[in-house]
Amino acid sequence: xxxxxxxxxxxxxxxxxxxxxxxxxxxxxxxxxxxxxxxxxxxxxxxxxxxxxxxxxxxxxxxxxxxxxxxxxxxxxxxxxxxxxxxxxxxxxxxxxxxxxxxxxxxxxxxxx
Amino acid sequence: xxxxxxxxxxxxxxxxxxxxxxxxxxxxxxxxxxxxxxxxxxxxxxxxxxxxxxxxxxxxxxxxxxxxxxxxxxxxxxxxxxxxxxxxxxxxxxxxxxxxxxxxxxxxxxxxxxx
Numbered sequence: 001x002x003x004x005x006x007x008x009x010x011x012x013x014x015x016x017x018x019x020x021x022x023x024x025x026x027x028x029x030x031x032x033x034x035x036x037x038x039x040x041x042x043x044x045x046x047x048x049x050x051x052x053x054x055x056x057x058x059x060x061x062x063x064x065x066x067x068x069x070x071x072x073x074x075x076x077x078x079x080x081x082x083x084x085x086x087x088x089x090x091x092x093x094x095x096x097x098x099x100x101x102x103x104x105x106x107x108x109x110x111x112x113x
Numbered sequence: 114x115x116x117x118x119x120x121x122x123x124x125x126x127x128x129x130x131x132x133x134x135x136x137x138x139x140x141x142x143x144x145x146x147x148x149x150x151x152x153x154x155x156x157x158x159x160x161x162x163x164x165x166x167x168x169x170x171x172x173x174x175x176x177x178x179x180x181x182x183x184x185x186x187x188x189x190x191x192x193x194x195x196x197x198x199x200x201x202x203x204x205x206x207x208x209x210x211x212x213x214x215x216x217x218x219x220x221x222x223x224x225x226x227x228x
Contacts, residue, residue: 032214034216036219042221042222043115043117043203043219043220043221043222044203044205044219045115045219046216046217046218049214049216051214052214090156094214100146100158100161100169100171101146101148101158101217102158103155103156103157104155105155106155106156
């Protein structure tokens with residue numbers, strides 16, 4: 001069965017600092033991995049996805065994530081945080097024949113001026 | 114704007130009542146998914162439809178049901194509502210049957226409050 005663990009329900013960074021949001025997954029087959037962002041009172045927007053091509057995936061708004069099979073991780077990073085990055089971020093996993101997305105609990109990112 | 118629309122945006126009702134949530138997928142998407150987001154359970158998959166047929170079921174209560182119509186819009190029916198059903202309900206859509214690599218596009222959600 002697939003599952004996702006996001007370490008840290010709340011991460012706080014200063015504007016301009018590195019953003020690192022952690023995600024570990026469990027999957028019995030090669031997974032497809034996704035990062036979604038949710039701004040207050042809005043739906044989820046896809047940031048990036050891993051579908052077994054390049055292990056380093058670049059997404060929108062300067063975010064990227066690296067798939068590390070040996071560590072079963074898919075951490076999200078951004079070199080320099082902007083105030084507009086403040087939101088909740090969800091990591092999700094999907095298996096090839098299993099259509100549903102399984103989400104982590106989410107990480108709330110706060111960016112301080 | 115993802116192209117997925119959901120109505121209503123907010124719904125306030127009483128325990129024991131029945132409500133219907135509506136979703137229109139992106140143009141061309143045949144799969145519709147329903148998710149529930151609550152503080153204690155997080156984001157949970159409820160059910161998926163593909164071109165009018167049920168394809169996958171998740172943690173959906175027996176009091177809940179869904180369907181997808183010939184025009185591909187979907188409705189989620191929640192009955193005998195309880196306080197614990199208060200949550201954000203999201204609809205998502207994707208191209209094709211919902212192969213794992215297909216990204217899902219989410220609507221803005223319907224916030225249900227049961228009093």
